[in-house]
Amino acid sequence: MSRWEGLDEFVAVAECGNFSRAAERLRLSSSHVSRQVALLEERLQARLLYRTTRRVSLTEAGQTFLARCQRLIEERDEAFLTISDLHSAPTGLLRMTAAVAYGERFIVPLVNEFMAGYPALKVEIELTNRTLDMVHEGFDLAIRLGRLSESSLVATRLAPRAMYLCAAPAYLEKYGRPHTLSELGQHNCLIGTGDTWSFQQNGHEHQFRPSGNWRCNSGQAVLDAALRGFGLCQLPDYYVLEPLRRGELVSLLDANQPPNTAVWAVYPQRRYSLPKVRLLVDALKAGLALCPEYRGQADDQRA
Structure with a gap:
């Protein structure tokens, strides 16, 4: 007996909710589908389905087994598809x-x-x-x-x-512009998801632990706070390039920008x-x- 026998039938019954619709999907007889599922349960020594006259439902073992079987069947079918036609359309x-x-x-x-x-x-x-x-x-x-x-x-x-260290012109006018990494500790930093900011110094990566009065795990929220002049931020290019072009932010410590x-x-x-x-x-x-x-x-x- 193949270890695959009964898997297609079991998955079809679980997804369709009864044996008749599962048989229609597989183009088999209801008796064949029922027999294959019963043999599968016997082989596993576990009940997979609760059966009533109108509907079937999954046991706890059946729920666990179904998720694995669905993935196995999908990967089996995809393996055949891949070998038969490497250039076929995505399905x-x-x-x-x-x-x-x-x-x-x-x-x-x-x-x-x-x-x-x-x-x-x-x-x-x-x-x-x-x-x-x-x-x-x-x-x-x-x-x-x-x-x-x-x-x-x-x-x-x-x-x-690429990561950019930035601040709004209004913040820099009020608090000054940092010219070295050692000066970052004197500034209010807007902290996002990470606890450290990365920089380059003398050819080596340098980690700085920012501190400040503002934190949020959203890059867009960090950007908004920076635009309002709340402090310095370090954000990826796709957040800050447009504000940099418009002059709403100023890029800082360019020589220390971390490797892309x-x-x-x-x-x-x-x-x-x-x-x-x-x-x-x-x-x-x-x-x-x-x-x-x-x-x-x-x-x-x-x-």
């Missing part, structure tokens, strides 16, 4: 994650544009500032910012990401061969290159 379910603010502003619009061309594709996007375990939680793709930690995941660079990091597409190695992942990564890279926030990052943007 099936793609699960991805990105940081909240960056995802809302850049990634989701590009994903929506991509989906418009592939109606057979389904996408689930989880926007969170937590670093999720992609493999354990079943994600195909993650968009990550900054520097990557060591892992078995594969990363593709999508866009640059990046925006990354991260995925398990085996997932990249799937058209839905490979083509979306390409579309995100091309789309970000066209965003106004990533154009013309030249020295003349700095004051």
Whole structure:
């Protein structure tokens, strides 16, 4: 007996809610579907379904088993699809994650544009500032910012990401402009999600722990406070380039700007061969290159 026997039938019954509709979906007889599920339960020595005359429902064991089976079946079908046609159109379910603010502003619009061309594709996007375990939680793709930690995941660079130390002209007129890293401690710092700010000094990375009377875990909120003259901020380019161009912010300590990091597409190695992942990564890279926030990052943007 194949270890796969009964899995398709069980998943169909669980998703359809009864044996008749599951049989219709699979184009099998109801008796065959019922027999395969019963044999599966016997093999597992566990009840997966509660059966009534009208409907079936999942037991606790069935709920746990269903999530794994759905993923197994999807990956099995995708494996066949990948081998049969490496250049086929994206299909099936793609699960991805990105940081909240960056995802809302850049990634989701590009994903929506991509989906418009592939109606057979389904996408689930989880926007969170937590670093999720992609493999354990079943994600195909993650968009990550900054520097990557060591892992078995594969990363593709999508866009640059430069950090700027900035302040509004009104703040600098009142409190003065820092000219060295040692002077930062004399200023009110607007603190975001990180506890440290990174700089370069004498060819080495230098970490500064900011302090001040304002903190929020939103980059947009930090930007607003900086524009109001509340203090210094360190933010990525896509937040501050436009205010810098308009003169609403002034770039500070340019010689100490930290090395550029990046925006990354991260995925398990085996997932990249799937058209839905490979083509979306390409579309995100091309789309970000066209965003106004990533154009013309030249020295003349700095004051």
